Amino acid sequence: MNKFSSIFENRHDYARDWKKRSGGKVLGYYCTYFPEEVAYAAGILPVRILAKHFPDDTTDRLMYGNCYVTRDMFNQFNLGHYDYIDGLVCLESCQWWYNAFDVTMQVFPNLWSHYLFTPDYPDGNRSKDVLRSELSVIQKKFEEWTGKTVTDAELDNAIEIYNTNRRLLRRLYELRRFNNPVILGSEAMEIMLANQVMDKAEANKMLEELIPELEDRAPGEDRVRFILIGSETYDAELEKLIEGVGGNVVIDDLDNGSGYVWNEVVPLKDRLMAIGLRYLGKPHSALKDNVWRRRPEQIFRLSEDFQVDAAIIAKQIYCHPHGTDMYAVWKLLQERKIPYHTFERDTTLPYEETRLGVEALIHVAKQGMTRANGWS
């Protein structure tokens, strides 16, 4: 467990060390709709750009109104934390991410860059063809960049590695279905975040050792079961805070959480089409859920499968995709009588202020059984 959290903590050193070992290139991406398999097949390490708060006096010059996360991504580049990144790829998703990508490219023009169009209407008849053509375009650009062609065998290998990774991470989620789960939400989230910044082959080896260990663990404490909904996360602070008050996040509807592992690439003769279909078929992120709604249904299905007692909705300030979906999510939670608490995150997570809401939610969910008499 702590191997993963140490990789997550000093992810920059890990990436620099990977570059020394493999001599390959590191590609930064922002949105989890990025089909990483194509990059991996070309020998490139895809790394998700993560935000971590540092005093920020570099971003006001080119940014206004951004959520703190995209500001920090740009700030990290200015502070030199991402000096090992060789290229950046941006997708048609949230415009604040595009803004972070665009201003980073203006300040670091010699980075390799590419804009990949992923349809906002993922279920359209021609959307799969568009994504297929976009993948072939980016594959050619990878080949020009690395100087070697991407063979079908390499694509199959990448698909196999990524599907194994998803299966292993999905087992972590399955372990959290049971009462008194053996793994806490914060531990699982740190493993997820570590997996998004490391070489999947190495991650699979570490997961294959870790999961049997977990399965022999004694069941954890009896805690209130939460589902975490909202903007993508970049650390496990919130999960740790919830655990500090007697709760435990057993499932999440985050794009970089369950959305990252919920479905696999179904191999087809046309490899790029197979990869594209996986990303179009994954649980919708807020910006892609535009026609008949799937997100509320997905949230309810996860809540029922994992027997959650309450929902925590943590949205970044100025995160408009999740802001626009708020009504649909609230409406579902109210219909299905799932108690929920919504709050906004910013650079710092004030402990007492957040604890107030989470603790009250536990009492509303566990109705009357306060710690004094019995449960808490």
Add this chain to the structure above:
Amino acid sequence: MSTNQLWETKPLEIWDRAKALRAYWQQSIDDSAADTKLLLAHGNTGDVSWRDYFSNLNIIEDNPVGAMMASTSDEFSRKSRLASEVRGWGREICGYVQNCWGAQFLGYQQDGSVFPYRDLSVPFTDPCDQHTKRGQQCMDLSPIPRWGGDWPIYLGEDDPARDKELIETRVWCTLKIIADIERIFDTEFDDASFINDIKTERERSDHGIRIMNLMTKTPSPLSQKDLYSFYTLGGLTRLPPEILGDFWQALIDEIQWRADHQIAAVGNERYRYMEAHPSPWHFLKYMRYLEHYGAVCIGSQYSQMMAGSVSWNKETKEFERRVIRKPEKDVENVKTREDAVRYVLTEARGHRFKDDEYFRKNEITDFAEGFGVQGAILALWRGGVGCTLTRKEQGLRLSKMGVRVLHYEGSQPGDRTDLDEKRFLDQIDEWMECQGLQKIS
């Protein structure tokens, strides 16, 4: 003429005709609410004008409704925004959305009448993320059909092979919308007039380009105040030809006459400035305040966008039509609905906001050069992501070429709560006086 008046000035004669058209449109909205016409949310996608070709369909687009609510009643728009905020749409949602769809939750309009609940919703996909999810607000309230849609773009040079798939997905989406509306609402799409309009569409946007070039002259025959009203009138009402008559031609002729005789929109024009993206709902107030300094606003990429996709030709010093992709079939042999849709969607990769921000970064500097502006007011809307995305960069780019840039802050275009008018007026005074201009009227 008073001593400070540099140019002769005269009110626009076309004005009363424009007022009549707007009154006609307002009436048509009220009638349609009465006679069970289907109300379509947001559909004014600019590719296909749904109202003209579906007889029983009427469009109520949320941007103009949100803007009108904000400008007519602070109190009611504040109540609507509260109604939308307590249901989840907080501070990061565009003010137009909060105004228009907040009233949906109140259930009544400003004049107390019942809120016109929509029957279907077609997306206006391109400009900003708020648009990608626009039209969901009514769908989330009650299960009415809403269609998906994309505005595919990419950075870098043109790649016809890559373009092909991007166009195909939009063609398929548009054809699906038309077929579905026919099936679900048992109505009929008027293909003939749609195909015919494609032929005439060309000359309506030519009008736009001519107005644009006329406004590059000093003094500008038209100021943004009037241009923006014509923009919303044209874009908003899309009145049928028999009502419109030769309105656009008459407008062009009058502006041409004014340009030839140097009749200015603002008598004491001594300073020209541009603005960015939709004028805020209170634009009349601050443009008139600036006219005390002899400063005239000549428009923005948004209001001049009536002209469609244009580019600035440095040699001829003129804006000209910009077509990247030649449709396979030229206008004459566009016969079927699919041909027409493919023709409309192929022509320009789109002269829309996302294009300017994403891959035509020279657009704003060309625009400033073309109109010979000395200043630019670039608003920083905290909630409207598409309107705010690259304002700071453009500010730096413009000030590098010598244009004095003023940034003022507000929450969103349709929301008065956050605009500190006093601070904005002080900023205008400072912006003008630092450039050596004093109030002269």
Add this chain to the structure above:
Amino acid sequence: MIKVAVMRDGQVVAKAAGEAGCIGREENINKLYKEALDAAGLQESEIEKVAATGIGKFSVKFAADYITDAIAEAKAARFFFQGATDVVDIGADKTHVVSLDGDKIKETVLNQKCMAGLGLALDVISHRLGYTLDEISQFKADAAQGTIVNDGCPVFAELDSFEELNQGTPKEQVMGAVIQSVVVRLNSILREKEMPAKDTTVLLGGVSRNKAVVEGLKARSGLNFLIPEDAVYGGAIGCALAAAG
């Protein structure tokens, strides 16, 4: 704060400063104006011209002219230091960066609304933590020792400082962190357009008296500020110069 400056033949002969308030602001203005005149030993009739500037300039009913802040600051900077090329005015409710080009004003930058009331927030938080402004002025650069508060918004910074106190962080560290967040934000405002010149930037405004902030800003931005003795009265003096024409 209201600041009054009386000048004769290009020299400052009297100054007065006092609370502005909002209710009864005009009486405060008149009272201070009298005070300054008495200090200068002048009658009201002997004053040739009165001008006003600042956020509440229009409350000075008897002013003949209203000067925008940028011009007043620019004149004050040149009055104090002939070779000044940039002026940074950090007051209670605004931070202003004015860059000069010859005797024209090249560019002005006003702080963003999220960071409005920088000086006021510093005053309020330090008062709440039990310090006077002079005490926090003596804080050393490493007072924060790693404590970090939000540097984007003073309200969140205030909330974070409560959180730190609640965790038991000593109040010196919390105050040091607040000062550090103010310094970070000021440095960000300096960088919005062109960075002011290294050695010819004049610092005006009430916060210029706060050495901790000024030293922190010098270290972070690399500028050596020229701070006149009457920095607090910069706006008033510049306004008087502008009135003199």
Add this chain to the structure above:
Amino acid sequence: MKYEYGLWPESNWQSGGIDWRKAKKISAGVDVGTTSTQAAVLCDGELFAWSNIRSGIDFGYAAKAALEQALGASGMKAGDIHQIAATGFGRKNVEGAAQRLDDIQCHGKGARYLFGKEVKTVVDLGGQTVKTIRLYSWDRVADFKLSDKCAAGFGRSIEVMCNVFHVPITEIGSKSLDVEKDPEPSSTTCYNFANPEAVGLLRPGYREKDFNDNEILASYLFTIAWRALSTIGKIAPLDIGDIKLEEKVGFTGGLAKNPGITKRIERELDITAATPKYDPMLAGAIGAALLQ
């Protein structure tokens, strides 16, 4: 800046009618907030003594001081209290507290005591956050909402603005009501915007007619009332229509004593709030004492 206008008076009270020596169970609750701290001592479930002081920055000391001031000259010493419970922002620093209870439960229970059985919706207008609580009939919390991040500290901002305005905090509410018609609120996102805007309203020629002093106060307090409404409204169901709260509504917290805020909220929701038996700021402390 001088800080005497924003200092609201501290107070304490001891009931003459209860002989605490005969009481079987003496319980106390201490609610340590970011802005104010209250202590309440109950004898067999009846309010015996309370105090309401400013929190300052040493929350542990504030709790001790609040208890001492509550006991005052009643002869009871802290040692005589059987059980002390702590709640609120600084509850962790209260020594001698047997339990640290959740704020929302305490406010619900305390409001039930202050307003009686018929209160169903409790609106706590505190210094840091606005909390809205919906109670079941059997006095457990059914649902609660907290104000969002950018609305933080609006309560605290009144203290600051009183110092800026030079208007005593006890009069700002009534003064702001003394206007014929409420002007538009100044910025309703955050008090950091509202402060400069409210002060700036003095700029003549800025609106059709200039603002007199009371109208500036009215515009500022209307801002805070409107910001509180965005939290209060969230407790109402999501369906169509204006905000409808379950009757009776009780206001607690510091701003409940400011008519400029409560009257405006009542007018907007057209409700008439219940009147508390004791100081509305005591809800948290009384609830903590009762809930142990």
